[in-house]
Amino acid sequence: MTATNDGAIRTRFAPSPTGDLHVGTAHTALFNWLFTRHHRGTVVLRIEDTDRKRLVERSLGGIPEALAWLGIDWDEGPEVGGPYGPYFQSERKEIYLEYAERLIAGGHAYYCFCSPERLARVREERANLPTKYDRHCRDLSPAAIAAARAAGITPTVRFKMPLEGQVTFTDAIRGEITFDVRNLEDAILIKSDGYALYHFANVIDDKLMAISHILRGEDWIPSAPLHLLLYRAFGWEMPLIAHTQLLLGPDRKKLSKRHGATSIQEFRDNGILPEALVNYLAIIGWSWDDKTEIFSRDELIAKFDLDRVKPSSAIFDHQKLEWMNGHYINHLLTLDGLTARALPFLAGAGLFPRGAPAPGTPEYDYLTSVLALEKERIKRLTEIPEAVAYFFSDEIAYTQDVLVSKKQKLTPEIALAALPRARETLAAGDVADEADTEARLTALAGELGLKRGQLFMLIRAALTGRTATPGLFALMRVLGQERCLARLAAAESWLREHRQAAAD
């Protein structure tokens, strides 16, 4: 990339607060952020809230919060301020008006008094034509303008699109793209409510905020020529521009709510780690080589650049994200890190009615040893409360099928004979010693004429009420001697009580 004028790279992400932060928007924001951090430039966050009708109040705070959660920070914008503010477009209304006047004075824009109804009609009449608006007000006489104003009509301001010629710009990801202006509209710049439209506010702000590189979604390509022409009308140079790929749903359509979870907030609530999501988003549309795909944040910053960004759209693969999330949980997060992430989910499930355990306490140590056992089989943080439940509650809900595994060829008789012997065997030692416990239980299995697996499964079920758990001896070590003995007894009496029912 070549830098502009002063050599300083300045980029922006410009979400509009119309809802939660969409994962596609986050993808573009991430590319902006990685590109800028790589080049030690300045990141600007600008809130494009010119559409007052679609404004969703909670997203004003929610979007910056979601970005921060992802670890995408900004040097200028809401919360941090900066020399080019305000960073909310709704507070820049007057600026746009002023620049619109300039355009009109220079003959590059005009007032349009057409009513929405007329516009709708004309659009229908010209349905098959490249431009929908018939430029009715483009050359209104001063008298006609005065008359319309006197009639109380508040006009919009439209751009006076050149009538012929071609516009070409170079996209840093896609190369040259050319449009014929005959296919371009006299776009509205200022709405009749006085607010600027996206295209206009965007161009003015990028210029005023000294943005050097524009990175945005592919869906903006069709409006790029308008933006370029706007820059030209003001006599400004256009920033370098690049259009990133779109994120698609399984049906190859632009990713949206109907494809499932699409907001960053939902990913967080669904137990996805921000570092996993960032890593996954980074490798969709960008690659470093033919095999690496796990990158730390710092590696991403060090390696990311536009020359390895692909132009083609990509289907968002929840399955691969989930795999990567599991990989982070199991292999990349420290135990303390995982514990910290798990705590809110555990608390949410009501596991700590008296408050979450603090590091250094026995409760905290117990929790980390539990998580150490479960982390390799967990893909999302949301799975944790259910996975660790039996470590925190002694009320095990037994069932006949689980306790007396048919698959292991167990019967209530065998179980009732084995359970008390297992208890005796355990009582004679200490489950803190895994190898010793295993040796003694293996010997017991022999005495009882059972296979190791049969006895182990019976004990597993008695201790946890489940057939799928971490390794039996590690599990016993964490559970502790006392709990193990108590649960063996509990399973035995449960079985005795329910034996009759099973026999029927």
Next chain:
RNA sequence: GCCCGCAUAGUCUAGUGGCCUAGGACGUCACCCUUUCAAGGUGAAGAUCGCGGGUUCGAAUCCCGCUGCGGGUACCA
């Protein structure tokens, strides 16, 4: 309709004229490990590189045409 973009296995990708009998990853299947479930290891299936023409001794890679898919076409962003 018109304009624009994209095109390597189900999905994400590597590849810029010979290193490609097309590499990696997710997913799928099998085997190994094993007390269960995972994790891990090994391996397999899966792509006539969208199609058709060229250029070249040689093309996934260059050229032309076609097709498919997507995006845009608002006083939304």
